[in-house]
Amino acid sequence: MxxxxxxxxxxxxxxxxxxxxxxxxxxxxxxxxxxxxxxxxxxxxxxxxxxxxxxxxxxxxxxxxxxxxxxxxxxxxxxxxxxxxxxxxxxxxxxxxxxxxxxxxxxxxxxxxxxxxxxxxxxxxxxxxxxxxxxxxxxxxxxxxDGVTSELNVVPGLTTARVTSHIALRDVPARVTPTGVLDACELLDQALRAQGIDHPRLAVCALNPHAGENGAFGTEERDVIAPGVALARERGLRADGPHPADTLFLRAFGGEFDGVVTMYHDQGQIALKLRGFDEGVTVQGGxxxxxxxxxxxxxxxxxxxxxxxxxxxxxxxxxxxxxxxxxxxxxxxxxxxx
Missing domain, CATH: 3.40.718.10 (Isopropylmalate Dehydrogenase)
Structure with missing residues (x-):
C-alpha cells in the first residue's frame, strides 16, 4: 500500500x-x-x-x-x-x-x-x-x-550518494563544498529512511589519500569536507568522517555504516560493482x-x-x-x- x-x-x-x-x-x-x-x-x-x-x-x-x-x-x-x-x-x-x-x-x-x-x-x-x-x-x-539531486547507488546492505558525479576528475576538488557534503548526506539519510532504516549511520569519504594526512596530501578534508560533516551533524544526521576511502568500504560492508557519501563517481562505484555487480541499483535521488x-x-x-x-x-x-x-x-x- x-x-x-x-x-x-x-x-x-x-x-x-x-x-x-x-x-x-x-x-x-x-x-x-x-x-x-x-x-x-x-x-x-x-x-x-x-x-x-x-x-x-x-x-x-x-x-x-x-x-x-x-x-x-x-x-x-x-x-x-x-x-x-x-x-x-x-x-x-x-x-x-x-x-x-x-x-x-x-x-x-x-x-x-x-x-x-x-x-x-x-x-x-x-x-x-x-x-x-x-x-x-x-x-x-x-x-x-531545480532542487538538490544526486545519483544514489544501492547494493544489499549499503547505499551511496555522491557530492559530484559525471565530471572530469580535474574538476572535482573545486566542486566539493561543505554545502555539497551536507546535501549528499541529507539525500542519503532520506533514502535510507525510505528503505526502513530509522536512524541511518552515514560515513563520509575523504578526497585525498590517507584523508590528506593532516594536510600533507591536500587540505580539502580539513577545509571543506569536515565542515560539511559538521553541518550534517548539526541537522541531526548520524554522519561521521571524513574517512580514507581505501579502508572505509571494508568497514561499511562489515556493517559499521548504512550509507557512504563519496566525493566523485568512481570512488564509490568501483567498490560497489566489485561487491555486487549483479545486484546493483541506481536511484535518481532527490x-x-x-x-x-x-x-x-x-x-x-x-x-x-x-x-x-x-x-x-x-x-x-x-x-x-x-x-x-x-x-x-x-x-x-x-x-x-x-
Missing part, C-alpha cells in the same frame, strides 16, 4: 534501450506473481512486444486493460519505428526517451507513484538529442526541478518521483540468447516500490518547454 492512501503502489516500467537486454529482463520480472502482487504495473510497450519478448525468454506475462495482482497493463503512446537489436542507434535512443517522457507524464497526471526503467545507452541517448551528461539531469529538466534502474548496461553482446539475469531489475523494482510507498504526496511538476 502507498503510505497514507490505502491503495497499492503504482509503478510505470519502460523497456529501456530496446536494442539491448531491456525487454528480456523486463518480461522475466513481470512474469513473477510476487512482483505483480507487489504493485500495479503499467508497461510502456505494445502488447505484441511483450508477448514476443516473453516467448523468446521462455516466460509468460499476463496482460489486461488495467493492472492488478493478476496482470500488468500495456501502454504504447508512441509510434514505434524499427530498432535494430544489438547495436547503438538513434532510433533506440529516441524510443527510450519517448517512453521515459510518457512515464513522467503519467506521474504528472497522478497515475503512477514511481518509475522503473531498464538499462539505457548514453551514446544512443546522445544520438537521439539528449544534451545532458546523464539521465538524472535530463529527468530534472523534464520535471522542471527528484519528486522515485526513479530507479539496474546498475548494469544494455549488454548488446548477449541480446537474444535468453541468458540475461533478472536479479538486478528485481532489486531495482523492490527499491522503487519501497521508495514510492514512503514518498510524500507530490505536487505535479510543470511540463518542460519543448
Amino acid at each position: 502507498t503510505a497514507g492512501t490505502g491503495r497499492r503502489v503504482r509503478i510505470a516500467v519502460t523497456l529501456g534501450d530496446v536494442s539491448g537486454i531491456g525487454p528480456e529482463v523486463v518480461v522475466k520480472l513481470l512474469a513473477q506473481d510476487a512482483v505483480r502482487r507487489r504493485a500495479d504495473i503499467e508497461v510502456l510497450a505494445r502488447e505484441d512486444e511483450i508477448a514476443r519478448a516473453a516467448d523468446e525468454a521462455g516466460v509468460s506475462v499476463p496482460v489486461a486493460p488495467t493492472p492488478s495482482p493478476d496482470a500488468v497493463a500495456t501502454m504504447a503512446p508512441h509510434v514505434a519505428g524499427p530498432v535494430e537489436r544489438g547495436t547503438i542507434s538513434q532510433a533506440a535512443g529516441e524510443r527510450a526517451l519517448s517512453d521515459l517522457s510518457h512515464a513522467l507524464t503519467r506521474y504528472r497526471d497522478g497515475a503512477v507513484d514511481g518509475i522503473l526503467y531498464a538499462p539505457l545507452n548514453k551514446s544512443a541517448l546522445a544520438l537521439a538529442g539528449m544534451n545532458e551528461k546523464d539521465e538524472l539531469r535530463w529527468f530534472a529538466r523534464q520535471l522542471g526541478f 527528484l519528486p518521483v522515485p526513479i530507479a534502474t539496474p546498475a548494469h548496461g544494455t549488454a548488446h553482446e548477449i541480446v537474444g540468447q535468453g541468458v540475461a539475469r533478472p536479479g538486478p531489475i528485481e532489486r531495482a523494482f523492490e527499491v522503487v516500490a519501497s521508495l514510492a510507498e514512503h514518498a510524500r504526496p507530490a505536487v505535479p511538476a510543470p511540463k518542460a518547454e519543448t
